[in-house]
Amino acid sequence: MKFIVTFIILIGTSFSLQAQTSHTEPVNGIQWIRITSEADVVIKAHDKNEIQIVPERFRPVSEDKTKGLKRADTNDTDNTGIDFNVSRDGSNLLIKNLRASGGEKTTIYVPASLNIAVHSENLCNTEIENMEGEIEVDSEVSGNVTITDVLGPVTISTNAGNVVATFKKINQKIPTTISTTTGEIEVRLPNNASASIFMASMMGKIHSDFRIDDPKNEKKKITDQKIKGVINNGGVSVRLSSATGNIQLKTN
Amino acid sequence: MEKEHIKDLLVEYLDGLLDTLQKDQVEQHLSECAICAKELEGLKEVMNAFKEQSPEMSPESLRENFHKRLDEELQKYHKVVYISEDKKPKKRTVWKQNIMRIAASIVLLVGGFVIGKYQQTDTTSNEIAVLTKETKSVKQKMAISLIESTSAGKRIQAVNSINQLEELDPDMLQTLANSVLYDNNVNVRLTAVETLQKFIKNQLVQKSFINALQTEKNAGVQIAIIQALANLNEEDIISPMRQLLNDSETEGFVKDQIKKIVPNIT
Amino acid sequence: MTDEHIMQKVAEGNVAMLQILFERYHKQIYIFLYKMSGDKMLSEDLTQEVFYRLIKYKSSYNFDKKFVTWIYTIARNNLNTHYQRQKENHLALEGFEHKLVEPQASKNEEYSHLMNVLNRMEASDRELLILNRFQEIKYAEMAEILGSTTGAVKTKVCRALKKLKTLYLQKV
Numbered sequence: 001m002k003f004i005v006t007f008i009i010l011i012g013t014s015f016s017l018q019a020q021t022s023h024t025e026p027v028n029g030i031q032w033i034r035i036t037s038e039a040d041v042v043i044k045a046h047d048k049n050e051i052q053i054v055p056e057r058f059r060p061v062s063e064d065k066t067k068g069l070k071r072a073d074t075n076d077t078d079n080t081g082i083d084f085n086v087s088r089d090g091s092n093l094l095i096k097n098l099r100a101s102g103g104e105k106t107t108i109y110v111p112a113s114l115n116i117a118v119h120s121e122n123l124c125n126t127e128i129e130n131m132e133g134e135i136e137v138d139s140e141v142s143g144n145v146t147i148t149d150v151l152g153p154v155t156i157s158t159n160a161g162n163v164v165a166t167f168k169k170i171n172q173k174i175p176t177t178i179s180t181t182t183g184e185i186e187v188r189l190p191n192n193a194s195a196s197i198f199m200a201s202m203m204g205k206i207h208s209d210f211r212i213d214d215p216k217n218e219k220k221k222i223t224d225q226k227i228k229g230v231i232n233n234g235g236v237s238v239r240l241s242s243a244t245g246n247i248q249l250k251t252n
Numbered sequence: 253m254e255k256e257h258i259k260d261l262l263v264e265y266l267d268g269l270l271d272t273l274q275k276d277q278v279e280q281h282l283s284e285c286a287i288c289a290k291e292l293e294g295l296k297e298v299m300n301a302f303k304e305q306s307p308e309m310s311p312e313s314l315r316e317n318f319h320k321r322l323d324e325e326l327q328k329y330h331k332v333v334y335i336s337e338d339k340k341p342k343k344r345t346v347w348k349q350n351i352m353r354i355a356a357s358i359v360l361l362v363g364g365f366v367i368g369k370y371q372q373t374d375t376t377s378n379e380i381a382v383l384t385k386e387t388k389s390v391k392q393k394m395a396i397s398l399i400e401s402t403s404a405g406k407r408i409q410a411v412n413s414i415n416q417l418e419e420l421d422p423d424m425l426q427t428l429a430n431s432v433l434y435d436n437n438v439n440v441r442l443t444a445v446e447t448l449q450k451f452i453k454n455q456l457v458q459k460s461f462i463n464a465l466q467t468e469k470n471a472g473v474q475i476a477i478i479q480a481l482a483n484l485n486e487e488d489i490i491s492p493m494r495q496l497l498n499d500s501e502t503e504g505f506v507k508d509q510i511k512k513i514v515p516n517i518t
Numbered sequence: 519m520t521d522e523h524i525m526q527k528v529a530e531g532n533v534a535m536l537q538i539l540f541e542r543y544h545k546q547i548y549i550f551l552y553k554m555s556g557d558k559m560l561s562e563d564l565t566q567e568v569f570y571r572l573i574k575y576k577s578s579y580n581f582d583k584k585f586v587t588w589i590y591t592i593a594r595n596n597l598n599t600h601y602q603r604q605k606e607n608h609l610a611l612e613g614f615e616h617k618l619v620e621p622q623a624s625k626n627e628e629y630s631h632l633m634n635v636l637n638r639m640e641a642s643d644r645e646l647l648i649l650n651r652f653q654e655i656k657y658a659e660m661a662e663i664l665g666s667t668t669g670a671v672k673t674k675v676c677r678a679l680k681k682l683k684t685l686y687l688q689k690v
Contacts, residue, residue, distance in 0.1 A: 032402065092402070115403065136404050138438065153405040157438035157470075174405040175412055177439040181471045181503070202475060203505065237412055241442070243472050244505055263676050298683045301632040302651040310548040311562055318540050318569050325533050325573050423534030430527070430535070434519070 022054045023080035030093045032115045033108075037097035038122040040105040040143075045112035045130040052109040053095065055082050120145075125161075134174065144183075152176050153236075158183045162245075166252065170195060175237035184245040187238075191251045194235030199227045199249065201242045208249040258285075262292055266299055326423055404437040411440065415447045425451060429460035432477075433467070441473050449480035458484065465492045471503040478506070482513045490514055521585035529576045536576075539585070540569055546653055547593050553648045554597060556637065564596045571596070586655065587662040594645075594663065635685045643678040650675045 027033075027050055035041060046052070076085035076096050084106075085096040097106060110116065115133040118126050124143040128135055128150065135154045137145045142160035152171035156163055156178045163178055166188040170176065176195075178185055184204070189195070199206050202225060212229035240247050258281045264270050265278045282289050401407050411431065414424060431444040445464075451457045461477050468474050474496065481489045493510050494517055496502050511517060521542065527535045547568055551561040571592050579588060636644055649655045649663070657675070661668045 117404075134403055134405050136437070155404040155408065155437065155439050157472075159471075173409075174403070175408050176405070177408050177443065179439055179442055179472050202509075237408075239439075239443070241472065243475050243503075259680075260673065260676055263679055264672070294683045294687055295679060298632075298679065298686045299651070301630075301686065302647075305630060305632055305652070308549050308552055310545045310565070311558075314544055314548065314562055314565055315540075317566055318544070319537075321566075321570060321573070322533065322536060322540075426532055426534055430532070 021082070022052055023082050023084060023086065024050050024052045025086050025093065026050050027093060027111060027114065029091060030088070030114065031091040032117060033093050033095065033110055034117045034119070035095045035097070035108065036119045036121070037099075037106070037124045037126075038120075039097055039099045040125045040127075041097065041118065041120070042105065042107045042127040043116055043118070043129070043131065044107060044109050045132070046109040047111075048109075049111055051093070051095075051111075053080065053082060053084055053086075053106060054109070055084075055099075055104060055106045154178065162186075167193070169193070170236060170238070172236045175239065177237075177239045179240075180242045180245050182244045183242065184247070185240050185242055186248045186250065187240060188250045188252050189231075189238075192232055194230075194232040195238040196230050196234045196236065197227065197249065198237070198239045199241065199247050201225055201245060201247050203244040204242050204246040206247045206249075209251055210249055258282075258288055259291060262288070262295055263299075266292070266296060326421075404440055407431070407435065407437065407440045408443050411443045411447050420451065422456065425454060425456055429456060432464050433460055438470050438473060441468070441470070442476055445473060445476045445480060449476075452480055452484065458488070462489065462492050465496060469501075471506050474502075474506050475509055478509050478513060486514060486516070490517060493517060522581060525576075525579050525585050525588075526581055528572075529579050533573065533576070536569070536572060539572070539589075543586075543589055544569065547589065550590070550593060550648060550653055551597060553633075553636075553652060554641075554645060560600065564593070564600060567596050568593050583662065584659055587659050590649070590655070590659075590663045632686065635682060638685065639678070639682065643674075643681060646671070646675050646678045647682060 033051065035043075076098060078098055079085055079087075083098045085094075085098060087094045095108065099106075110131070112130060112132045114131075115135070116128060116131055117136040118128075118138070120126050120137065120139045120143045122141050122143070124139070125146070126137050126139065126143060127146045127148070128137070129148045130150070132151050135147060135150060135152075135156075137147075137154075137156045137158075139145055139156075139158040139161045143158070144161045145156055145158055145163045145165075147154060147156070147163075147165040149166060149168050151169045152167055153174035154165055154167075154176045156165070158180045160182050161180065162183045162185070163180060164186045165178065167190065170189060170193045172194070178187065189210070197210075197212055199208075206225070206227055208227075210231045212227060212231055213233075214229045240249065258278060261270060261274060261278050265275065270278065282292060401410070411428065414420065414428060420428075425448070428444050428448050432441055432448065435441050435444065441464075445461070448457050448461070452461070458481075461481055465474065465477050465481075468477065478493070481493075493514050497507055497510050497517060519538075521539060524535050524538050528539070544565060548561055548565040551564050552558060555561055555564075568589065572589070579585075636647060639647075646660070646664075649660050650657075655663070657671050658668045660666075660675075661671045664671060666674075
């Protein structure tokens, strides 16, 4: 009898341990994934019609002094077993990382076609790869934002964080806008991308290896700090601006 | 739990409004009581009938009449705003070039009244009517997506589409000013400031920029607003600028920018 | 932006923002009035009137109240006023609950079984069911619209549903 009880407890424990290594959530009816985080997040595309949240732990769980405690500054409870709160709001899936900043990175796997919005606080760095929908990132303090192999549109704002964005293609329907206060911006577009470009930095330098044409002959208005023109005959609006940071627009 | 009590809870049970404890009690009772279980089945059927009822359509004339009335109302508050800053000779040429556009935007505001006046010349009035309709739908689309869209990219797109119009009527200006003041995305606010800055002579725009300066926390947007206000009379802008200058949260380079624009500020 | 926030802006003179509330509510108000009256023309006129009143009385909006309860209160008042004016032909919604409301409410081939049964019910029960089931108004909000308490509304909706169930299942 004792043996059986122990056995059941063991099975139970291993199940709950397993349940704590990741969390999956169906995404039927979902259009937007909205993530709030203070710790680093990486978002990657996968082929399944669900999302999977995989926290990467740098410190053993046993050393975690906050284990079993609830964050006192928020009402969100951990409903996933991995310190995340996941809820639905209409066609939005809300994912809140309840971990404090630093120390941990989480990878979230998402169907490529979904739209992603990330609100990053504190030092949270955000990386997004291979997504095909709309991307919005708002980095409030000093997190960096790295977007790789996306199709646009992209709307990013950071305070002190740097932005590196590489596009496979650029969505021609909805504008792409990136702004930082003191961070640097580096954007890479395919050589043949068509866009109407506006770049402005009050104190930083602007560089590009694209040929930026000036169809309206507004040259006299263009200064070191403000560049307006078109690449490859013009297209969707791409607007990059910073108050003090440098801006680079490069070919892939 | 009493039977009648259970019956009263069945509707909420089906609607999923009960807490876990009550839900368990109801389910417990249902498993024991055939009468209540039957009652539940009946309720379920009739409640499903509501869900299956096909939705009625509302008539399109509702929207048309509403907008007609709204435009009449707006006319009481504002006059048309033109892009040209001086209202003297220059505007005449704009008038000639853009006569249809301007006529359309007037019709837009005054509604049926002006159409009635133009009715003597049939073709003109028809063209105006068509234009009115087009301008209006662009305007509505813009206004709605600007406030309703959950996508910041689409809201920026809406602002950009306004940027291409030559003149804006007051409700468009107001909608854009609201974006400057209330949109939660930095880039939408930034784009809205840049679009509105060419209308800086307009009182409504000035007022909302000065208000925004008092609430805006993002240094990038602060700079854009400060630059847009640069050419106005010093007395109008010195007070909010001073407030920002003395705020310990304000970034150094924002303060430098203020000092550059209002050199006498303390 | 919430309804209340928008209505506050409207009350402060930003009338253009009423468009947003119109887009959010005109369909459901029209459907509410149509389901109550069974008369398309009347429902269109009354819906129009609801939004005119929003413009006219915008500054009387009480920000402590939810917008949805305010607009339904106006819609109900409009319908009541209409019935009172037509008293010789129709019966007022309030105070005359034991009669059928509308000539259109009699059995009609175009209507679904559900609507036919609903139309045979007392106006007050019908209203409860339309608000709660079709319009999906929450009990607390219904209480404000109907000038009652949440508990009382819950009980009334429950009873009305039971009555409806009996009538509905009889004829299937």
